[in-house]
Amino acid sequence: MADHPRTSSQTEFAPWTDPQAKPLIEFRGVTKRFGDFTAIDDLTLDIFEREFFALLGPSGCGKTTLMRMLAGFENPTEGEIRLSGQSIVEVPPNLRPVNMMFQSYALFPHLSVWDNIAFGLKRDRKSRDEIAARVEEMLRLTRLDQFARRKPHQISGGQRQRVALARSLAKAPKLLLLDEPLGALDRKLREDTQFELMDIQEKTGTTFVIVTHDQEEAMTVASRIAVMDHGKVKQVDTPARVYEVPNSVYVADFIGDVNLIEGRFTPTGPDRGEITYGAGEPPILAETTEQIAEGQTVTYAIRPEKIRVSAERPEDRSNVAFGKIIDIGYLGNVSTYHVELAGGQMVKAAMTNATRVERRDFTWDDEVWLSWRASAGVVLTQ
Amino acid sequence: MRRISWFNATSLTLGFAFLYLPMIVLIVYSFNSNKLVTVWAGFSTKWYGELFHNEAFLDAAWVTLRVAVVSSTLATVLGTAAAYVLVRGGRFFGRTLFSGMLYAPLVMPDVILGLSLLLLFISVGLDRGMLTIILAHTTFSMAYVAVVVTSRLVAFDRSLEEAALDLGCTRWDAFKSVTLPIIAPAVISGWLLGFTLSLDDLVIASFTSGPSSTTLPIKIFSAVRLGVSPEINALSAILIAIVTVGVITTSLVSKRAITKRQREENRAGP
Numbered sequence: 001m002a003d004h005p006r007t008s009s010q011t012e013f014a015p016w017t018d019p020q021a022k023p024l025i026e027f028r029g030v031t032k033r034f035g036d037f038t039a040i041d042d043l044t045l046d047i048f049e050r051e052f053f054a055l056l057g058p059s060g061c062g063k064t065t066l067m068r069m070l071a072g073f074e075n076p077t078e079g080e081i082r083l084s085g086q087s088i089v090e091v092p093p094n095l096r097p098v099n100m101m102f103q104s105y106a107l108f109p110h111l112s113v114w115d116n117i118a119f120g121l122k123r124d125r126k127s128r129d130e131i132a133a134r135v136e137e138m139l140r141l142t143r144l145d146q147f148a149r150r151k152p153h154q155i156s157g158g159q160r161q162r163v164a165l166a167r168s169l170a171k172a173p174k175l176l177l178l179d180e181p182l183g184a185l186d187r188k189l190r191e192d193t194q195f196e197l198m199d200i201q202e203k204t205g206t207t208f209v210i211v212t213h214d215q216e217e218a219m220t221v222a223s224r225i226a227v228m229d230h231g232k233v234k235q236v237d238t239p240a241r242v243y244e245v246p247n248s249v250y251v252a253d254f255i256g257d258v259n260l261i262e263g264r265f266t267p268t269g270p271d272r273g274e275i276t277y278g279a280g281e282p283p284i285l286a287e288t289t290e291q292i293a294e295g296q297t298v299t300y301a302i303r304p305e306k307i308r309v310s311a312e313r314p315e316d317r318s319n320v321a322f323g324k325i326i327d328i329g330y331l332g333n334v335s336t337y338h339v340e341l342a343g344g345q346m347v348k349a350a351m352t353n354a355t356r357v358e359r360r361d362f363t364w365d366d367e368v369w370l371s372w373r374a375s376a377g378v379v380l381t382q
Numbered sequence: 383m384r385r386i387s388w389f390n391a392t393s394l395t396l397g398f399a400f401l402y403l404p405m406i407v408l409i410v411y412s413f414n415s416n417k418l419v420t421v422w423a424g425f426s427t428k429w430y431g432e433l434f435h436n437e438a439f440l441d442a443a444w445v446t447l448r449v450a451v452v453s454s455t456l457a458t459v460l461g462t463a464a465a466y467v468l469v470r471g472g473r474f475f476g477r478t479l480f481s482g483m484l485y486a487p488l489v490m491p492d493v494i495l496g497l498s499l500l501l502l503f504i505s506v507g508l509d510r511g512m513l514t515i516i517l518a519h520t521t522f523s524m525a526y527v528a529v530v531v532t533s534r535l536v537a538f539d540r541s542l543e544e545a546a547l548d549l550g551c552t553r554w555d556a557f558k559s560v561t562l563p564i565i566a567p568a569v570i571s572g573w574l575l576g577f578t579l580s581l582d583d584l585v586i587a588s589f590t591s592g593p594s595s596t597t598l599p600i601k602i603f604s605a606v607r608l609g610v611s612p613e614i615n616a617l618s619a620i621l622i623a624i625v626t627v628g629v630i631t632t633s634l635v636s637k638r639a640i641t642k643r644q645r646e647e648n649r650a651g652p
């Protein structure tokens with residue numbers, strides 16, 4: 001991710017920090033009920049122009065419903081949705097400058113791949129040559145040139161997904177909604193397509209809203225991520241901030257691997273404090289961003305890769321703990337050590353495998369020291 | 383293939399003989415050269431030739447054909463529209479009642495349907511003729527079309543229509559360019575069904591036809607009352623052929639094409 005071409009522009013592109021910036025999409029207190037089931041619950045959200053906005057959340061949390069309200073297939077039960085400042089609640093789907101790639105693809109079974117992609121363009125009363133040129137361009141982009149004449153049922157699942165993508169991109173909409181666009185692709189093709197999507201987005205300036213189950217994908221492509229749960233948005237932030245400074249246990253646990261340690265908080269300064277947990281462990285020294293009361297129960301969240309495993313007690317770290325290796329998970333590039341502390345608390349620590357496995361430093365039942373900096377974890381109160 | 387048992391073979395033969403023997407006898411005798419229907423006197427196609435010179439029969443045939451084409455076409459349009467509204471219209475007031483009422487003509491005795499239509503035409507002052515037969519046939523064919531199309535629409539993936547709307551279609555556009563082509567086999571088989579039903583309807587047509595317009599079944603029926611002629615045999619044989627072709631085409635179109643389209647539709651997903 002480090003050599004990712006957007007990293008530099010991402011620092012400059014941050015309209016959500018600019019109070020003057022006008023959002024492209026505004027959700028204002030939107031609630032959507034199906035009967036007495038609340039799929040979206042009083043949701044307020046801004047999405048800015050040229051953003052690559054990712055919706056992340058467990059199955060059934062309302063991601064598709066949110067998309068369908070943007071596309072115009074569902075109307076909010078309460079609240080308002082605005083596009084470029086105009087309420088779009090009353091605008092029918094065909095008049096919205098929005099295109100959607102369906103989770104089920106919804107390819108037209110009676111039309112060839114070529115005609116599927118051309119479908120939207122034909123509605124725009126474009127000239128034949130223009131349509132043909134655009135379709136060819138889309139076919140090339142999604143590498144479907146050879147399949148142009150086939151029907152959807154004559155191609156593979158991954159190819160169908162690309163047809164659906166090409167079809168929704170063809171009209172170059174102002175807002176493109178992608179509902180799990182890359183789920184059926186193999187890893188290599190998925191990564192290539194992710195970069196292609198970002199490339200397309202950069203070139204066309206289209207705003208993308210993408211639903212994905214794949215966190216890594218969200219991390220790679222998104223300018224911001226919204227983590228959802230039960231129809232509510234838990235946190236909206238840049239991928240780095242969602243990962244490094246989650247605002248709740250839910251978000252910390254949902255994104256990536258994390259150690260969650262519950263304990264009692266004792267402030268030791270305006271922006272720091274100690275967390276007492278388990279019997280006999282030294283308290284964890286942690287930095288905080290908010291005021292936390294003495295004695296409050298908090299959860300300390302720390303990512304496994306922030307914890308160092310060593311044979312000797314390190315002198316330069318603010319937090320150390322002693323324990324025994326119970327299990328080692330080998331993932332190729334990294335190994336995760338499951339270490340049991342004296343008080344019974346399990347802690348995961350991830351170390352990159354700089355050397356080959358046979359010469360690994362630690363093995364099962366080794367007694368090791370864990371250490372991390374005061375700024376490595378976050379203190380969560382909810 | 384497994385060999386069929388004696389018992390099964392016998393019951394199959396008897397069953398089919400029971401069904402088709404009368405028709406086979408009729409067809410065979412239509413090629414009888416004798417004027418007396420029941421006495422075989424050698425093979426001949428002369429009655430078919432005579433038939434084509436019988437003005438009254440030709441007129442009736444022409445009326446029947448026009449009635450069948452027009453009424454089944456009207457019924458297809460109306461029945462498809464009704465099916466679409468009932469399946470896609472959401473839960474509007476009285477929907478269950480409407481879908482129940484749509485099936486009524488299927489189970490209503492023809493005599494009652496014919497009589498009620500007759501009373502209606504008289505009360506609005508419509509002269510009985512081809513128009514009234516067409517209207518009557520449209521009424522009951524429409525119910526058959528609606529049933530066939532409804533069952534197809536229920537299995538139809540709604541997101542296809544949404545995708546069409548999303549890509550800039552109006553509702554009508556989406557129906558025309560996505561829904562209709564996909565459900566076309568069902569619509570066509572509904573049309574064929576209506577066509578054959580109209581072709582062989584006697585009861586409703588005799589209530590609603592006037593002196594100026596007689597359909598073929600009425601003509602045959604009244605001719606037979608004066609005695610069976612070889613000409614009638616020939617005419618009936620032709621009708622049997624038309625209806626058989628219609629029925630076979632219907633079942634081919636519906637079975638094959640509907641399932642094929644549906645399979646394609648299902649396989650176009652993830």
Ligand SMILES: Nc1ncnc2c1ncn2[C@@H]1O[C@H](COP(=O)(O)OP(=O)(O)OP(=O)(O)O)[C@@H](O)[C@H]1O
Binds near residue numbers: 037
């Ligand atoms: N038309 C509907 N009628 C009733 N309930 C619905 C309807 N559409 C969605 N729901 C419910 O709303 C909730 C949110 O559905 P939604 O499709 O938005 O989930 P999702 O986040 O997209 O899930 P997934 O990741 O599995 O696609 C689900 O619990 C679903 O059962």
Ligand SMILES: [Mg+2]
Binds near residue numbers: 063064065103179
């Ligand atoms: Mg979904």
